Amino acid sequence: MPPITGPLFFGDEGRRLFGVLTPPDPRSSDRHAGWLFCPPFGEERDNAQRILVEWSRALSREGFWVLRFDLSGTGNSEGTFDRFTLDDWLDDVHQAVFVLCTLTGAPLAGLCGLRLGATLAVLARRRLGLSLPLLLWAPVTNGAAFMDEQLRLATVTEMLRGGGTPATRAGLAARLARGETVAVRGHEMSPTLYESIRRLDLRQESDLGAGPSLVVQVDPKPTERTSAELEALCEALASGGRVDLVRATLSRPWTRTAMDYTPRPRSLFQPSLDWARANASRTTPAVREVQASRIGPLGERIVSFESGGDRLAGILSVPDGYPTAQPVVLMPVMSALFHVRLARELRRLGFASLRFDVHGKGESEGDLPFETIAALHRATQGGYFASDLSAAADFIEQEMGPHPIVPLGICGEGISGLYLACRDRRVLGVAPLEMPLRYAPLSSARAPIGRLKRYLVDRVLARPHPVIRAARHALIAARWFERTVIARVRRGFSGAATERASRVAEPLGEQANLELLDALLRSLDRGVRVLSVYGSQRVDGPSGFERILPRLQVACADRVKQIEYHLLEGADHHFSCPDHRAQVFAIVVSWLAGAGWPWSQQTPPPRESPGTPEEGPK
Secondary structure (H helix, E strand, O other): OOOOOEEEEEOOOOOOEEEEEEOOOOOOOOOOOEEEEEOOOOHHHHHOHHHHHHHHHHHHHOOOEEEEEOOOOOOOOOOOHHHOOHHHHHHHHHHHHHHHHHHHOOOEEEEEEEOHHHHHHHHHHHHHOOOOOEEEEOOOOEHHHHHHHHHHHHHHHHHHHOOOOOOOHHHHHHHHHOOOOEEEOOEEEOHHHHHHHHOOEHHHOOOOOOOOEEEEEEEOOOOOOOOHHHHHHHHHHHHHOOEEEEEEEOOOOOOOOOOEOOOOOHHHHHHHHHHHHHHOOOEOOOOOOOOEEOEOHHHOEEEEEEEOOEEEEEEEEOOOOOOOOOOEEEEOOOOOHHHHHHHHHHHHOOOEEEEEOOOOOOOOOOOOOOOEHHHHHHHHHOOOOHHHHHHHHHHHHHHHOOOOEEEEEEOHHHHHHHHHHOOOOOEOEEEEEOOOOEOOOOHHHOHHHHHHHHHHHHHHOOOOOHHHHHHHHHHHHHHHHHHHHHHHHHHHOOOOOOHHHHHHHHHHOOOEOHHHHHHHHHHHHOOOEEEEEEEOOOOOHHHHHHHHHHHHHHHHHHHHHHEEEEEEOOOOOOOOOHHHHHHHHHHHHHHHHOOOOOOOOOOOOOOOOOOOOOOOOO
């Protein structure tokens, strides 16, 4: 019987892990060995996910099996982040090794990892006691410095909470010392996890196991200088075998600040593939019986469906005996912390959901024809992914029968839901959270032009010379022409941008997304109910939405009552603080369970539980 491939759950009851097993491409030479990839820490895993997916497929084309997985308490795996330590995650790596070798019957080619995942790969090789190749992308060598970096991110999260003196890194460290947790971009870090990583220092280790190693230094700009920390790591690894160091130039994909959309960075992939081909092992670790299936914690079921010729991956979460009248919430992101936690909370309270990845993102098939993140955002603001939500609604109808549909998402995900709501009669409500009302600036969507403008402004036009001053005024005039005349001409040819939407959009200026506002108006005309939630930290979101509310009242009269609007004081764009996330969850559940829906008479009272879905009853 062939092994389960693709997305799967494995591990013991109460600690099931989510993974994706990619088989060798049948057109490749049969290398019959498997690479295990260890994921990075917290939010870094979400930011870098597509690169990890594409790397798995690149290894597959070379003839290798590849298993990626989510650590306990992260991604789609079971448990909450604050319950686990570095040792627990090392246990996860060992479990994943057994699953890879047992399911495939293939030997272990080696261990890969990014950032803290690379560190886990080093420690796992030593604990396994096997001679294995290590492929390490930007490994974390100094746990204390890494935790200091996480506390610096946490100070931003703490400032967004408001109320009181902003926390410092020293203050957060003191809080951890007192046994309290600290939120790092939505992840509740416990004192035990903090200490287990802070004590780590690979540079000082005398034994890091045996086998060849490739260390990849990732820099946003070309450099010939080697990081002192990576040099020290290479020296520590050299006692166990040959060590190669290469440099990759790309925007660091595990950060929010990456500008370029590069899911297959050649400078990272090519040297890594060449090294993997030359150094793959055929080590056979001890195997044991493992449990793997497409059914996960809380009865979650891995599913897939087609959209435009691409297979989209998703997880369907349905309470037992779910009535036909009840809605299914569509969330077009499968693995991010917000969506996983919300889906499990919805199920606990009696609601069904389907979270999935749109084409070209996450675990789904497809390619996106964009070179910059800004270009991708701009296309999303125009409804680029709405057809994937339509395909998800079709899948629900085929799989579960007729059910009302309620799309929900943050930023572009919510925009896609609104474009579906204005034309699909199965959609009775839509929850676009943190919905931007203005298009991204045109210049930022075209990377070469944007870089040229930044260079001109920062290096050339800042000089106090009469000719340069005249050029500066000419550039300002050109920018005005781009944002007014050209934008007006483009809107004149857009059938979706109606005159009514233009009147509503007037307070937002020339960059207003008229197509989106037209979709909002048409959704209200259809009787669709809209839940709009913003955090006060968004620069243009809440104020922009409040400015158009009076004009919406004029444009659609009593239909504006279908809008429920909330502004969360201190919340950021991603609702990173756990208390803000809990507030959003409560608002969503209250909205779905409120009066006025066709299913409101059949809605059972919320099924309260003394514990969270991951924790169980206390």
